[in-house]
Amino acid sequence: MRNIYKSGLLVAALAVAVAGCGKKEEGEKAAGPPAPEEKILNVYNWSDYIAEDTIANFEQQTGIKVNYDVFDSNEVLETKLLAGKTGYDVVVPSASFLERQIKAGVFMALDQAKLPNLVNMDPEIMQRVALHDPGNEHSVPYLWGTTGIGYNPEKVMAALGTDTIDSWSTIFDPANAAKLKDCGIVMLDAPTEVFDSALIYLGKDPNSESEEDLKAASDLIMKIRPYVRYFHSSQYINDLANGEICVALGWSGDILQAQARGAEAEKPVNVAYAIPKEGAIIWFDMLAIPADAPHPDNAHQFVNYIMEPAVIAGISDYVAYANGNAASFEMIDEAVRTDPSVYPTPEVKSKLYPSLAESQEYSRLSNRAWTTVRTGQ
Amino acid sequence: MLLAELMAWIRAFGPYRWASHRLLNWGITGRTAVIGLPYLWLILFFLIPFIIVLKISVSDIRLGMPPYEPMVHWIEHQVVALQINFGNYAFLFKDALYRNAYMNSILVAAGSTVLCLLVGYPMAYGIARTSPSWRNLLLMMVMLPFWTSFLLRVYAWIGILKNNGLINNVLMAMGVIDEPIVMLQTDFAVYVGIVYSYLPFMVLPLYATLEKMDLTLLEAAADLGCHPTKAFMTITLPLSVPGIVAGSMLVFIPAVGEFVIPALLGGPDSLMIGRVLWEEFFHNRDWPVASAVAIAMLILLVGPIMILQYNQGRQAGAHR
Numbered sequence: 001m002r003n004i005y006k007s008g009l010l011v012a013a014l015a016v017a018v019a020g021c022g023k024k025e026e027g028e029k030a031a032g033p034p035a036p037e038e039k040i041l042n043v044y045n046w047s048d049y050i051a052e053d054t055i056a057n058f059e060q061q062t063g064i065k066v067n068y069d070v071f072d073s074n075e076v077l078e079t080k081l082l083a084g085k086t087g088y089d090v091v092v093p094s095a096s097f098l099e100r101q102i103k104a105g106v107f108m109a110l111d112q113a114k115l116p117n118l119v120n121m122d123p124e125i126m127q128r129v130a131l132h133d134p135g136n137e138h139s140v141p142y143l144w145g146t147t148g149i150g151y152n153p154e155k156v157m158a159a160l161g162t163d164t165i166d167s168w169s170t171i172f173d174p175a176n177a178a179k180l181k182d183c184g185i186v187m188l189d190a191p192t193e194v195f196d197s198a199l200i201y202l203g204k205d206p207n208s209e210s211e212e213d214l215k216a217a218s219d220l221i222m223k224i225r226p227y228v229r230y231f232h233s234s235q236y237i238n239d240l241a242n243g244e245i246c247v248a249l250g251w252s253g254d255i256l257q258a259q260a261r262g263a264e265a266e267k268p269v270n271v272a273y274a275i276p277k278e279g280a281i282i283w284f285d286m287l288a289i290p291a292d293a294p295h296p297d298n299a300h301q302f303v304n305y306i307m308e309p310a311v312i313a314g315i316s317d318y319v320a321y322a323n324g325n326a327a328s329f330e331m332i333d334e335a336v337r338t339d340p341s342v343y344p345t346p347e348v349k350s351k352l353y354p355s356l357a358e359s360q361e362y363s364r365l366s367n368r369a370w371t372t373v374r375t376g377q
Numbered sequence: 378m379l380l381a382e383l384m385a386w387i388r389a390f391g392p393y394r395w396a397s398h399r400l401l402n403w404g405i406t407g408r409t410a411v412i413g414l415p416y417l418w419l420i421l422f423f424l425i426p427f428i429i430v431l432k433i434s435v436s437d438i439r440l441g442m443p444p445y446e447p448m449v450h451w452i453e454h455q456v457v458a459l460q461i462n463f464g465n466y467a468f469l470f471k472d473a474l475y476r477n478a479y480m481n482s483i484l485v486a487a488g489s490t491v492l493c494l495l496v497g498y499p500m501a502y503g504i505a506r507t508s509p510s511w512r513n514l515l516l517m518m519v520m521l522p523f524w525t526s527f528l529l530r531v532y533a534w535i536g537i538l539k540n541n542g543l544i545n546n547v548l549m550a551m552g553v554i555d556e557p558i559v560m561l562q563t564d565f566a567v568y569v570g571i572v573y574s575y576l577p578f579m580v581l582p583l584y585a586t587l588e589k590m591d592l593t594l595l596e597a598a599a600d601l602g603c604h605p606t607k608a609f610m611t612i613t614l615p616l617s618v619p620g621i622v623a624g625s626m627l628v629f630i631p632a633v634g635e636f637v638i639p640a641l642l643g644g645p646d647s648l649m650i651g652r653v654l655w656e657e658f659f660h661n662r663d664w665p666v667a668s669a670v671a672i673a674m675l676i677l678l679v680g681p682i683m684i685l686q687y688n689q690g691r692q693a694g695a696h697r
Contacts (some may be wrong), residue, residue, distance in 0.1 A: 075660060078659075079659055081442070082441075082443060082444045083443060084442045084443065100440065103440055104442055104444070105442060191660070229562065230645050242541065244540060244541050360438065360440070360662070363660075363661060363662070367656060368472075368474075371648075371653075371656070374646065375645070375647070375648045376646055377477055377648055
């Protein structure tokens, strides 16, 4: 018995040692909850998703040392959060993922008293995200964007005889897709985004969770499947920027990044973004604090800091994504603020649909249908 | 002499006698400690993780942290409910997707192994038969790529194979082709990636066997008028079988579960089990089914290898 006990202890000690190696300079944990928090904050955000001086200014203002870490997919973030004890104080999931994570008990309710800058937020955006986070209890909107079509006007002109795309039919109509095959069509490798976009093109509700609708959407994509070069959620940024592909179903900000990179290239490549007239998916990335965050007070300070109009305006300028902060709008660079692919016009905005969290059963159906689309199996 | 005296003194030292006595009582001697270390390693980094994955694979999915039901439920003070769900394994048989993915992975891995052998054998043979000074340089060149990140090397192949990449640009500049050859996102690219990445694992064990070979056997064969080709087929090749087996296993086993190479270089229709596992885990958030996929893969791979080794061990025993 004692032998077992001893080896158990050894295993535990090693496990602790291994776990300790995995965490990056997290510093020592404060002894008890009532003691004042150490001046450390661990932030986990999307890559290329913040201004250059945001963190430095926060550190200067508060004296809190920020460990800034990045991810590039909601799935990776969610898997870490569900496994628990991430050590992160602030994370930035998309609203549809956040919705399910709240139900799983991942996040703490925000202390509104510590967030006076909430008055700066745009009520319309707050209302939209309340669909995912009832009562805005657990999260604050960070940036938002749409899922639409990025394209290379010259190459599309050569293939289709027009250099403006305004409809999903460019991708989802097999006749068009066939013409674009040689210059390269690419889609996100994200079942929800692509099926939802197909459903919008078909004039159906993207959030119905109806098996029939899913079948219709996957049948539609199967028809254009032979013309799609690949499915990938980040490769298209580079490929659009260097002219390797001509049309991509992708995220607005990524395509605007491709636009910037293409313009900087030695042989400049034009990239344009369109929100199709049939409508598109609108998504929000949300600031939230994990329930087991080691520094919740610092986290609240950080969330409040991000809601300062000048701070979030600087971020929007830098990454070309819209924010949900009404007070910041006038401070955003005019070129960004008036760009309809960043801030869509009210008519377009009325046709943007949220992508709500899916039930586990529907999620499995949709992923299985996606595998069929992707592999033909 | 001094050392022996010192050892004798230590042995006579009270606490040492007490401690070694206790250890002996538990059956721990220096010998068992040395043998035990690898076992401890295996238990810590193979058996325990395996048991955890096995445990998750028979649990139910739920929305929560962690996203699966605990196996043991405390109902009352003394009543414990143990919940084991084999449904996740049954699920793998229901949908042909999993079977096809396993089969395809094994096919791709087997194909890559054969290609690695075809490329690696002459390389290893050449290295083993050159002068020692060249040998070290050549071995260094085989191992040098390991100094660069695996991921970077796979990414480099994207730059080489893509439509606007090195090969197509050179061929088009020379006027050999007018239209770029589509190589990236095809099975061809997956084979190139796997063979390139795993080639050193084939070359090194082959080299080790070939280098140890007794060359006088070949001299004797030549003296007796045997043609070099026949000598190779009847002497060198059979003697290098252990190297072939070791190299093939080192290539085949990781290639079956390969995720990165098919994801980066392969086409959308490349269906491999590593990818299916990733999707179960990240897209479906179904840790139990993902674990069942992993366990099934392990059984599928380790099972035949253990049978092979068992048979080999018996054959070796019979020869003696």
